[in-house]
Amino acid sequence: MTLMNAPPHNNPMPANGATTPSxxxxxxxxxxxxxxxxxxxxxxxxxxxxxxxxxxxxxxxxxxxxxxxxxxxxxxxxxxxxxxxxxxxxxxxxxxxxxxxxxxxxxxxxxxxxxxYDPGVDVIDLRKRMGMVFQKPNPFPMSIFENVIYPLRIDGERRKAVLVEACERALRGAALWAEVKDRLHTSALGLSGGQQQRLCIARAIVAEPxxxxxxxxxxxxxxxxxxxxxxxxxxxxxxxxxxxxxxxxxxxxxxxxxxxxxxxxxxxxxxxxxxxxxxxxxxxxxxxxxxxxx
Ligand SMILES: Nc1ncnc2c1ncn2[C@@H]1O[C@H](COP(=O)(O)OP(=O)(O)O)[C@@H](O)[C@H]1O
Ligand SMILES: [Mg+2]
The missing domain is CATH 3.40.50.300 (P-loop containing nucleotide triphosphate hydrolases)
Structure with missing residues (x-):
């Protein structure tokens, strides 16, 4: 039973007897x-x-x-x-x-x-350059359309044609367009969980982050x-x-x-x-x- 005392293969034993810590x-x-x-x-x-x-x-x-x-x-x-x-x-x-x-x-x-993280950085501006999606889908209590274009609205975009075009592009990008194109003005809260999360992805990419x-x-x-x-x-x-x-x-x-x-x-x-x-x-x-x- 001498093997019992042999050091394990991948655990080199230094002279002091302690094993190398991982x-x-x-x-x-x-x-x-x-x-x-x-x-x-x-x-x-x-x-x-x-x-x-x-x-x-x-x-x-x-x-x-x-x-x-x-x-x-x-x-x-x-x-x-x-x-x-x-x-x-x-x-x-x-x-x-x-x-x-x-x-x-x-x-x-x-x-x-x-x-x-420079003191002069405009954090609001910075966040516009990134889209974020969280664990739980968090659609806002408004229509599908308004959810998707929300980042553009708060950025002051008012041109209808621009918003409509951006909404479709983002929804296509989020693989949700086909499922919602006929009900863009109904509440986003009526979507399934998976659809809601794709909606959140659409909202996250609408401003081309x-x-x-x-x-x-x-x-x-x-x-x-x-x-x-x-x-x-x-x-x-x-x-x-x-x-x-x-x-x-x-x-x-x-x-x-x-x-x-x-x-x-x-x-x-x-x-x-x-x-x-x-x-x-x-x-x-x-x-x-x-x-x-x-
Ligand atoms: N808002 C917070 N206030 C205090 N501690 C926090 C907060 N958020 C996270 N932590 C702590 O920071 C550590 C890292 O958490 P987190 O980044 O959420 O880990 P992960 O996403 O890998 O699960 C944990 O010890 C957590 O308890
Ligand atoms: Mg986490």
Missing amino acids: VIQRIERGETVLAEVHSTLASTEPILDIREFRLWYGQSQALHSISMHIPKGQVTALIGPSGCGKSTLLRSVNRLNDLIDSVRIEGGMYLNGQSL EVLLLDEPCSALDPIATLRIEELIHEISTRYTVIIVTHNMQQASRVSDFTAFMYLGRLVEYGRTAEIFQNPHLTETEDYVRGRFG
Whole structure:
């Protein structure tokens, strides 16, 4: 039974007898751990550059020095266990966290080279350059038409022809036009959950945003409505840069080009989706995408 004393294969034993801590263990101890960013990212054209971004809710730090490039015209998925900071990072991109009093940030974000967090930035203007869709569909209690063109209305657009044209374009873009074209002036609240979420996507793209932010957009939908949204994300990604938060591994692997694995407010590993799922560099990433923890 001498084998019992042999060290496990992938757990090298240093001279002092302690095993090398894993990345996850080091993160849990609060150590600074550099993210494993694949070299493929270097050959992409970034639309968004996140630099050493840190965020606190009061005393509690939710994001720890996140540095990453989001490639232009691609779908990037943010994955990781609940509470690891995915939504916080996504909301930081369009400065929705500004609305929370206790939030403090350090570091920066740059959209097409322009700082998002400089004191002079017009936040309303900034949010117009991004569309956002949340977990639960949130249509406004108004007609389908008014929902879709809402961002243009609040921007002061009054020309009927422009609004009508934009509404149809956005609804076609969100794969909803055929289903609603004959009832544009009825309440959006009469739509099914899946239709409501596609309506929210139409509203998010009507102003031709530079980036589309999706926070678990399918979590309130049934499998068929989910598939339709996933197909839609695929189509949309030919025209927009998409960042999608998802806790669903299959979804991340189906819809995204790049995947970032986060843990306890840190970026752990980031690379092409196929690499992250089939050939990750870290055993921690492999364990997570195989469903062994989280
Ligand atoms: N408004 C808030 N106020 C205080 N803490 C928050 C707030 N929103 C999120 N948090 C905390 O920040 C951490 C990250 O949360 P979140 O970004 O929602 O994670 P995820 O989307 O990955 O589940 C969690 O510990 C969460 O409790
Ligand atoms: Mg979340």
